[in-house]
Amino acid sequence: MEYGRIDTWNGLTEMSWWSSNQSNMINGTDGSVFHPLLSRKELLYIFAADLCRSIHLGYVEDVDVKGIPAYRFAPPHDVLQSPEENPTNAGFCVPAGDCLGTGVLKVSVCREGKRWLITVTTLVGIKYVPHIHTVCFD
Numbered sequence: 579m580e581y582g583r584i585d586t587w588n589g590l591t592e593m594s595w596w597s598s599n600q601s602n603m604i605n606g607t608d609g610s611v612f613h614p615l616l617s618r619k620e621l622l623y624i625f626a627a628d629l630c631r632s633i634h635l636g637y638v639e640d641v642d643v644k645g646i647p648a649y650r651f652a653p654p655h656d657v658l659q660s661p662e663e664n665p666t667n668a669g670f671c672v673p674a675g676d677c678l679g680t681g682v683l684k685v686s687v688c689r690e691g692k693r694w695l696i697t698v699t700t701l702v703g704i705k706y707v708p709h710i711h712t713v714c715f716d
Contacts, residue, residue: 582611584625594688598669605632609715613670616654617657622651622715630688631670635656635715643716652714658683 584604585591593602606623616622623637635651640650661668661682671677672687683696 581613582607584608587625587627592690593611595672596631596669597672597674600666601631601669604633606634612715616695618649618650624715628685629664629683630685631683638714650714650716658696 584607585602587593592604593601604625607690607700609624609626612622618637620637623632624634624635632655634657636654638650638652640647641650656664658681659667660677663670663680667697668674668685670675672684678695680686681698685694685696686692699709
């Protein structure tokens with residue numbers, strides 16, 4: 579569906595810094611709005627500007643938001659897996675083949691050369707609590 583879909587970002591219809599056409603695509607919404615009548619079976623796509631890429635969200639569970647039944651969606655683990663584990667992520671290695679491994683995305687390519695890394699790893703000594711440490715969309 580086209581409802582809320584991002585057509586351009588910073589004047590671009592697609593990005594140019596990733597190493598594949600698929601990785602350079604701008605897919606989905608900004609995450610604040612989705613089309614009505616969502617299905618538990620569908621994948622939702624968002625363009626995450628901080629990640630400089632599009633990601634998908636999968637259904638997690640039914641939830642109650644202030645008395646309103648809703649579906650909870652979250653990025654599955656494959657979103658930031660290494661290309662060895664998820665070959666579709668190879669396009670996010672820049673230069674091509676230069677990957678940092680599962681859970682880490684190098685976004686320096688879209689941050690004017692500044693050294694930026696995005697990571698889903700937790701700090702040593704901190705216990706991972708899914709409902710606190712997981713990004714989700716209700």
